[in-house]
Amino acid sequence: MVDHEERARLPEPLAKAAEGFERYLAAERGRSAHTVRAYRGDVDALLIHAVTEGVAxxxxxxxxxxxxxxxxxxxAGMSRSTLARRAATARSFTAWALREELLDVDPALRLKAPKQDHALPAVLQQQQIQRLMAGLADAAAGGDATALRDHAMVELLYATGIRVGELAGTDIDDVNRERRTLRVLGKGNKERVVPYGLPAGTAVDKWLARGRQALAGDHSGHALFLGQRGGRIDQRTVRTVVGRVFAALGDTSATGPHTLRHSAATHLLDGGADLRTVQEILGHSSLATTQLYTHVSVERLRDGYRQAHPRA
Known part of the structure; x- marks a missing residue:
């Protein structure tokens, strides 16, 4: 990660180019703050390397x-996925610089990086999900506001397969409690509507009826989920909650909310949902991204076969 002192030592032409690219990503491309930070860090790393080679x-x-x-x-041992991302950042940066007439030619047109490792995402078994939700429901039964919130958040993450940032950005008005659907603003500011089931609906109803008002304050606004100080819940808190719930299971190494998204997609396909439906629910722009989960389902079938068949 590039620190502020290293960034401050960039020659002015390079620093201005990095700042211009950052503004372009945020204002014109509508990238999330997290994505913009990652791209800016990669560009800074490239330019700092360039300075060490005498480039100004x-x-x-x-x-x-x-x-x-x-x-x-x-x-230095950097992973293939990180190298691929940094190569993609370099190509985006130089292509932007060419359009802005900061470069006469694009030097990254033929830049390649190692192919990414397409490791299969970790998923929970359906029995693990049932135990996980049962534990959350038991904790929420006493009416504690935080327990009610945590139960509703985890139920909704698994029921809809939404990203943690999408959950944190959800407002009360985005929830159609009668139809049990949730309006989500995803990557690239693309809006979609996803369904959720009765267990998630019950948990959300209990949170809104008995829990939210206990945490609400002057800065709550219309946020669906709130932190301890009454403001909109942040992604770090959601990750902490999910990590604690996973640790309580005791039989999984999963740590983050994305495992619930992976699990939801895999279980939908296991249950017979078609690939296009899962693509729409997850908000994938490319069907190829969703197809990864078909491999997960096949692997699960193979594991079950190997464990159960006498001549496996």
Whole structure:
């Protein structure tokens, strides 16, 4: 990660280019704050490397330099997925610089990175989900506001397969309690409506009826889920809650909310949902991304076969 002191030592032409690219990502491309930070960090790392090679303006960027930058990181043990992301960032940055006439040619057109490892995502078994939800329901039975909130959040994450940032950004008006649907603002500011089931609906109803008012304050606004101080819940708190719930299971190494998203997608496919439906629910722009879960389902079938069949 690039620190502020390193960033401050960039020559002015390079620093201005990085700042302009950051504004472009946020204002014109509508990227999330998290994505913008990641891209800016990658660009800063590239430009700091360029400075070590004596480069002070964008004209000094060339394909050999870009390849040396990736090569050094590969030699240091950086993962293929990170290298692929950094190569993609470099290509986006130089393409933007060309459009802005900061470069005469695009040096990254032929830049390649190692193919990413497509590791299958971790998923919970349906029995684990049942135990997890039962534990949350028991904790919420006493009426504690935080317990009611945590139960509703985890139920909704699994029921809808939404991302943690989408959950944190949800307002009360986004919930159609009669039809049991949730309006979600996803990546690229794309809106979608996803259904959820009766257990999640019951948990959300209890949170709204008995829990939310106990945490609400002057800064609550219309946020569906609230933190301890009454403001909109932040993603870190959601991750902490989910991590604690997973740890209580005792038989999984899962740690984050994305496991609930993976599990929801896999269980939908296991239950017979078609790929296009799952794509719409998850908000994937490409069907290829959703297809990863078909491999997860096949692997689960193979595992069950190997464990159960006498001649496996």
């Amino acid at each position: 303006t964008l004209d000094g960027l060339g394909l050999p330099l870009l390849r040396r930058w990736l090569g050094e990181q590969s030699a």
